[in-house]
Amino acid sequence: MSGSLESQVRRGESFAQAHEDGVRRAGRAGVAADGVVHLVVAWLAAQVALGGGGGSADSSGALRQIAEKPFGVVLLVALAVGFAALTAWQVLTVLTGTKTSHRVSAAAKGVVAAVLAVSCVRFAVGAGASAGTQQQTLTQRVLEAPGGPVLVVLAGLVVAGVGVALVVRGVRKDFEDKVEGTLSRPLRALGVAGWVARGVALAVLGALVVVSATGDTAKSRGLDAAFHEIAAQPYGVVLLLLVALGFAAYAVFTLLTAHRRVRA
Secondary structure (H helix, E strand, O other), X not given: OHHHHHHHHHHHHHHHHHHHHHHHHHHHHHHHXXXXXXXHHHHHHHXXXXXXXXXXXXXXXXXXXXXXXXXXXXXXXXXXXXXXXXXXXXXXXXXXXXXXXXXXXXXXXXXXXXXXXXHHHHHHOOOOOOHHHHHHHHHHHHHHOOOHHHHHHHHHHHHHHHHHHHHHHHHOOHHHHHEOOOOOHHHHHHHHHHHHHHHHHHHHHHHHXXXXXXXXXXXXXXXXHHHHHHHXXXXXXXXXXXXXXXXXXXHHHHHHHHHHEOOO
């Protein structure tokens, strides 16, 4: 009896492992999709730095740019499938992960991936909306609620904290454990530049969200507002171009390592 039970347990473990591997392989397509979106965001950020009009420099702006291209709808559908697979991978990580930090991170990334999947579908059918506008509206509603300004400040501090954490992670090269095997020097350099650039952008965004607690909700329009704020500073054009290059570096790193990812 015990031998039969152990055999069933082993078969169950084997099935779970096979299922997890399959979800991970599918989820890697979502990692590549994230790289595509970041590449377009990098181009939009560069347009902001150079004074060009390329639309909102955030994920929604990137998806709109894709939708307007030939075969854009087909690409959006492919991105939606990838983000949906990435969502499933993150849900599985939440359920089976052994480290609390990895499970919390997977939960956050799963929510973002799910939102991006839905956004891809909405832009594919022509119903997409600006993420910046939605965020500004949400901030206004929170400010109007009891204790709203305090909540907005706390949210801004959390975003800024995540930005600082990304910078530290990039400098310390903590992203290397996301990829199977070892990274070449060029890939490692791309990772450092990418994580630091994203961290800088999020830190600025967090600061702007805190400022929006005073009632200036235009400051809370997401990455687009952060990029414009960077560009408005002394030497801001140069700094924003560097940030745009960093986003591009992250995109290239993500695309080149997607097939080797063990974590998103």
